[in-house]
Amino acid sequence: MQTHRDIDFGDGTYTFRLTMAGIIAIEEKCNARIGAVHRHLLAGRYANEKADFGYSLEGDYGAVELLEICRQGLIGGGAGFSDGREIKMSDYLATHLVRTYLHPENGNPLMKAWDLATAIVQACVIGYEPEVEAQKKSQPRRKTKARTGTAGARS
Numbered sequence: 001m002q003t004h005r006d007i008d009f010g011d012g013t014y015t016f017r018l019t020m021a022g023i024i025a026i027e028e029k030c031n032a033r034i035g036a037v038h039r040h041l042l043a044g045r046y047a048n049e050k051a052d053f054g055y056s057l058e059g060d061y062g063a064v065e066l067l068e069i070c071r072q073g074l075i076g077g078g079a080g081f082s083d084g085r086e087i088k089m090s091d092y093l094a095t096h097l098v099r100t101y102l103h104p105e106n107g108n109p110l111m112k113a114w115d116l117a118t119a120i121v122q123a124c125v126i127g128y129e130p131e132v133e134a135q136k137k138s139q140p141r142r143k144t145k146a147r148t149g150t151a152g153a154r155s
């Protein structure tokens with residue numbers, strides 16, 4: 001089990017990980033403990049055999065919360081791969097990527113940020129097993145009510 005995810009995002013594939021410094025920054029910016037942030041993110045989220053997804057009418061997230069989780073995830077991940085080269089992440093680059101590919105003022109729906117932020121926090125809180133490892137164990141997934149929505153971020 002790992003606490004980071006490599007996710008296709010924007011112009012490349014980036015590693016997302018929440019470090020302790022990132023968790024503290026999120027808690028301070030959102031004025032909420034990470035458990036409460038996690039609960040907000042999961043409100044309105046469902047899973048079926050094929051995907052995790054959000055039903056927007058049941059969401060309980062805040063825009064600042066979503067964007068800060070994604071930014072801190074990029075910073076904590078520290079690296080990415082874009083245009084055939086490795087990228088070293090910085091605070092400046094993370095802010096730029098979030099503004100460009102997630103910020104509503106640049107034409108991005110919040111659902112996109114919600115999917116990504118959920119994947120980042122879930123990896124931090126409960127861990128993540130890449131699909132290859134999950135298939136080896138072949139444990140049946142817990143089924144929930146299926147609702148229409150947008151598919152979640154995947155690695």
